[in-house]
Amino acid sequence: MNKVLIIGAGGVGSVVAHKCAMLPEVFGEITLASRTVSKCEAIAASIKERTGREIATFQVDADNSSETAELIRKVGATLLINVALPYQDLTLMDACLEAGIDYLDTANYEPKDVAKFEYSWQWEYQERFEKAGLSALLGSGFDPGVTNVFTAWALKHHFDEIHTLDIIDVNGGDHGHAFATNFNPEINIREVTAECRHWENGEFVETAPMSKHQGFTCPEGVGSYEIYRMYHEELESLTKHIPTIKRAQFWMSFSPNYLKHLEVLQNVGMTRIDEVEYQGQKIIPLQFLKAVLPNPGDLGVTTKGRTCIGNVITGIKDGKEKAIYIYNICDHEKCFEEVGSQAISYTTGVPAMIGAKQMLSGEWKKPGVWNMEQHDPDAFMADLNVHGLPWTCIELTPEQAATFTVA
Incomplete structure (x- = not known):
């Protein structure tokens, strides 16, 4: 059974959690975690009402890679879906390496003190993910994605x-x-x-x-x-x-x-x-x-x-x-x-779910750090038509x- 950990309980995190819950055959167990657990609980209540499914919720500090890795091991996740802030991409990638699971995000890393966002910091993780036999998918939103x-x-x-x-x-x-x-x-x-x-x-x-x-x-x-x-x-x-x-x-x-x-x-x-x-x-x-x-x-x-x-x-x-x-x-x-x-969260959250689906199916799972265009597009394009976009x-x-x- 596939187990995923979603980190981030904002608008996009809510869409991702709802859309994953609608596909129990792909997403067997879902855990939603955030710094503010009450936000996770509100999303979980909405999912229960809309789909009948229950998801687990936890509090986590995404800036702390060791704490995140501990949560990963606790819930037994094999994929982390990062819909937190871009500032936290690197600590969450570190957590995935420490706990031995795959990684997905929707936006590239941006340091807090400089208004500069680029892939160079994350591309540097290529060798570490490759050696660990783990896969990282970058930018699985709409744009990028x-x-x-x-x-x-x-x-x-x-x-x-x-x-x-x-x-x-x-x-x-x-x-x-x-x-x-x-x-x-x-x-x-x-x-x-x-x-x-x-x-x-x-x-x-x-x-x-x-x-x-x-x-x-x-x-x-x-x-x-x-x-x-x-x-x-x-x-x-x-x-x-x-x-x-x-x-x-x-x-x-x-x-x-x-x-x-x-x-x-x-x-x-x-x-x-x-x-x-x-x-x-x-x-x-x-x-x-x-x-x-x-x-x-x-x-x-x-x-x-x-x-x-x-x-x-x-x-x-x-x-x-x-x-x-x-x-x-x-x-x-x-x-x-x-x-x-609203549609801005939806157009980011649905592709995050589809990207996760491609990884869990093995279609887009290969060791290393990859951008969306480096994978075969056909299955993803088909899923866009099926799942709301x-x-x-x-x-x-x-x-x-x-x-x-x-x-």
Whole structure:
């Protein structure tokens, strides 16, 4: 019987736990652990009500690898699903090595004191996992995650060479708050305010944050939005593992209201990640801001609308130019009805469950540390259609691809 340990009881952790519980033939015993055990217990109660299944809950400090390894041994897990904070990736990988189990996460490591996220720290674990006969799967969310698999699937079935890749993430939802982030505010704001990097002719080119933007009209009536170019971690692994890519960019939609609030918060110093002294205590402004903003895990109650995330890809097939757009559209209200979460958590949590399913089946289990595009994409793509994230692939002309005319 497969036994999994899920660490993290936020919005994504809740989706992962619910979706795993819906597949008892794959996930035999499920344990959910977090620093705050009451959050785990609330999720467990929801799972019991929705599926009839009971899951175990524990308190754990994910910053403590020995404590985590002890919990792993206690519950007998063979796979750890990390949906905690990116700061904790390395300690959780250490715990897996100490306890001798496989590892999966949805976002790459980011040090607390530097707004810099990249795979280099985790790629350094390759030899240790390989020697231990253990497998680590990095970035099994949507972006990164599904967007990587979309690219690998496109290369396998539609292209001999991929030349350009544009990943476009649009959230057409409305949560009804003056200002809120759709996932962890601390991580979200650090990403958005970081310098932009995109891949161009064999190197990363750095530009000011969100200094390039344009309009984009989503298919299937999701709507038209302004999308901004920013750096995202899948660009690092995809350009490494698919060397024919000449240009790769990541785009995300932001409303004028979001940008207005973010600008003010930056101007007054609330997005700082260095310590300041306040009434004799040292606090980090961004962490304080996180504490007063709406909890992303609670946004599902009010959020309406749809997300649209996909890849515009161009390249060569049989000596001829080719372009496609592959995408998923996800409805916030339908996600809430199914698992009690909004679509941002859902689109990250479902791929984490599917990635775990691929590992437990042996399809994606090989010693070492791997990114999503390094595995065969077909079974994962099939599971997306079955488990709540159906995708569509359409042919584009090169002109449509160049102008992002996909609707």
